Amino acid sequence: MKIPQYKINIFLLFVIFLELVYACDNFTEVELPSSQLTARAVFETKETANAAMIDIYSKIRENGLLTGKSTGTGSQFGLYTDELTYYGQSGTGQANFYNNSILASDSEISEWWNSSYSQIYAANAVLEGVALSKTLEAIDKQQLTGEALFVRALIHFYLVNTFGPIPYISTTDYRANGSVKRMPETQVYENLKNDLQKAIDFLPPAYNGSNRIRPNKGAAQALLARVCLYLRQWQEASNAASAVLNQTDLYVWPSSIDSLFEKESLSTIWQLMPATDGTNTYEGNVFNFSQVPPPVMAISTTLYSNFSSNDLRKTHWIKSITDGTNIWYHAYKYKLATNTSTSMEYSIVLRMAEQYLIRAEARAQAGDLIGAKEDLNKTRNLAGLQNTTAISAPQIIDAVLKERQLEFFTEFGHRFFDLKRAGLLDNTLTPQKLQWKSSNQFLPLPESELLLNPNLSPQNEGY
Numbered sequence: 213m214k215i216p217q218y219k220i221n222i223f224l225l226f227v228i229f230l231e232l233v234y235a236c237d238n239f240t241e242v243e244l245p246s247s248q249l250t251a252r253a254v255f256e257t258k259e260t261a262n263a264a265m266i267d268i269y270s271k272i273r274e275n276g277l278l279t280g281k282s283t284g285t286g287s288q289f290g291l292y293t294d295e296l297t298y299y300g301q302s303g304t305g306q307a308n309f310y311n312n313s314i315l316a317s318d319s320e321i322s323e324w325w326n327s328s329y330s331q332i333y334a335a336n337a338v339l340e341g342v343a344l345s346k347t348l349e350a351i352d353k354q355q356l357t358g359e360a361l362f363v364r365a366l367i368h369f370y371l372v373n374t375f376g377p378i379p380y381i382s383t384t385d386y387r388a389n390g391s392v393k394r395m396p397e398t399q400v401y402e403n404l405k406n407d408l409q410k411a412i413d414f415l416p417p418a419y420n421g422s423n424r425i426r427p428n429k430g431a432a433q434a435l436l437a438r439v440c441l442y443l444r445q446w447q448e449a450s451n452a453a454s455a456v457l458n459q460t461d462l463y464v465w466p467s468s469i470d471s472l473f474e475k476e477s478l479s480t481i482w483q484l485m486p487a488t489d490g491t492n493t494y495e496g497n498v499f500n501f502s503q504v505p506p507p508v509m510a511i512s513t514t515l516y517s518n519f520s521s522n523d524l525r526k527t528h529w530i531k532s533i534t535d536g537t538n539i540w541y542h543a544y545k546y547k548l549a550t551n552t553s554t555s556m557e558y559s560i561v562l563r564m565a566e567q568y569l570i571r572a573e574a575r576a577q578a579g580d581l582i583g584a585k586e587d588l589n590k591t592r593n594l595a596g597l598q599n600t601t602a603i604s605a606p607q608i609i610d611a612v613l614k615e616r617q618l619e620f621f622t623e624f625g626h627r628f629f630d631l632k633r634a635g636l637l638d639n640t641l642t643p644q645k646l647q648w649k650s651s652n653q654f655l656p657l658p659e660s661e662l663l664l665n666p667n668l669s670p671q672n673e674g675y
Contacts, residue, residue: 255345258352264341265359268334269425272363273484273494273559276327277370278624280484280494280559282306283320285370287498287509289625292652294644295515296622300508310509312647316656316675324374325658328367329381335360335367336384358414362427365404365411366435372400373442373629376654376672380404393667401443408436417459423558424480430456430463431482434562437570442633446574453571456481456564463564469524469594472565473545473557481562485555492557496546499622504535511541514644515621518614524596525618543622565591565619569612576608584608591619649674 255261272278277285283305290296291310298310305320314321338360342353364382371378379392380403395403411432420426437452456463464478471477486492501507511530519526531544546557572587581604588611589599595618602611613634620626631637632653641648651674662668 252341252344255341256347258348261338261342261345261348261352261356264334265338265356265426268331268338268360268363269484270487271327271331271334272367273487275323276331277324277367277374278484278561280498282498282508283323284494285374285625285628286495286622288320289628290622291509293628293631294512294641295627296509297512298509299506306508312645312649312652314652314655314675316659316662316671321655322658322660324655325371325661328371332364332367332381333384333389335363336382339364340384354414355416355420358411358429358432359427361407361411361414362432362435365407365432365439368400368404368407369435369439370625372397372404373625373632374655375657379668391665391667401439405436405439405443408432408439412436417462423475423485424483425485425558427482430459431562434481434567437567441570441574442629444577446578449574450571450578453567453574456567457571465564465590466594469528469596472563473547473560475556475558477560477563479564480558480560481564481567483558483560483562485558489555490551490553492548492550492552492555493546493559495543495559495622496549496557499543499546500531500549501542502533504533504538504540506533506540506542511543511621515617516541519618520597522596523618524594529621545622561624569616569619573609573612576605576612579605581605581608584612588612588615591615595619651675 253260254264273280275283280286282288287296288306288309291298291306292312296310298307300306305318308314308318308320338356342348342356342360345353348356368378368380377394377396378400379389380395380400381389381392382403383389411427412429415427415429415432417429419428433452433455437449437456440446440449440452443449462478463481466472466477466479472479475483499509501510516526516530519530529543529545530541533540533542546559548557568587568590572584575581575587576584584605585600585602585608588602588608592598592600592615600608600611602608613630613636616630617627628637631640637653638648638650641652651672654672656672656675657668662671
């Protein structure tokens with residue numbers, strides 16, 4: 213259906229409004245325009261309202277914590293922990309992450325903070341616009357509300373695991389946002405858990421459109437399973453993961469490890485689509501290299517040595533490059549670093565393997581050792597490995613954590629978050645990282661934010 217020109221013009225005005233939001237130096241500086249007409253008009257039709265929501269996903273793909281670029285968590289937290297070794301120039305943001313020498317004044321920290329809260333602001337704008345709409349049908353209101361709640365919870369999840377206590381922003385009211393205070397982590401988790409439970413109620417089981425780029429009920433359940441795992445709510449984590457895995461008509465465990473990162477993979481729960489057809493993932497460009505020594509980063513010897521020789525992930529998800537004498541390795545989950553006639557790989561944010569390993573860990577913690585091993589063996593067997601030899605609950609939990617290291621390397625900071633929640637950061641990284649200290653478990657709040665809003669004080673310890 214062709215959208216009338218006047219509706220296109222309204223949407224373009226709204227995009228300009230959103231872009232102004234993203235251009236602000238600080239999310240607390242954002243003021244609503246004197247006239248609400250532009251924002252409200254966006255939510256008069258399904259087409260323009262959907263376009264506003266899709267624009268948020270494009271912002272998530274391009275900037276902030278979940279971008280697949282070298283500035284995102286997949287790259288930066290890989291360098292920050294023990295997944296990647298840095299070979300680039302000194303004095304860069306990546307060098308600072310690798311050397312664990314982050315400062316509150318670093319531009320990378322401000323970018324993560326401001327992009328994230330701008331994405332949250334945009335999600336809140338959708339929530340408010342949908343609620344006020346007199347013309348959207350109920351089914352469309354539910355879909356958009358569920359998606360916006362999912363996004364709000366997702367970004368806050370990454371913020372709280374990166375910075376510790378943070379503000380939980382649930383309004384576009386700049387007066388309220390200008391003086392917000394940091395919440396304890398437990399309260400942040402309570403808020404985002406509530407958002408996800410509401411999102412599950414609003415979102416349908418089926419995907420809105422193709423290629424799983426709009427979150428459905430399963431995506432919200434998958435993120436809720438992760439949240440409950442981090443909260444050590446074992447039964448709830450297991451139940452939420454099961455709610456996803458039991459949808460066997462929608463989510464299908466692959467028969468080959470090679471198809472897992474293709475855009476059509478039925479093990480994908482939610483993914484981010486490239487900006488234009490023919491382009492593929494930013495990860496494919498960031499991690500793949502052909503010249504040696506590596507121009508920026510490579511898989512660390514620590515990570516590489518943790519794979520057994522018969523682990524298919526070692527040979528299918530990691531590629532070796534040699535100069536005839538020395539060998540370096542790069543992540544090769546995403547194979548395509550160039551333009552193709554049609555996009556073949558999307559950036560996968562949520563996938564089935566995580567749900568199996570969430571349930572495995574939760575079951576082991578709750579005493580269901582047989583079920584825990586069955587779930588753990590799903591990823592092991594797909595990687596060509598035999599069933600786990602772990603017997604006791606502690607052994608199974610340790611095996612799950614190691615499996616997560618091998619399964620999720622360079623994916624959105626999983627390794628950093630896993631080591632932190634398991635209390636293993638210091639013991640794991642102190643022997644490897646000369647400048648590692650316990651306070652590095654959280655990054656500093658941006659110095660500029662503390663100056664603008666003293667209510668965000670105190671700064672995180674060590675900065």
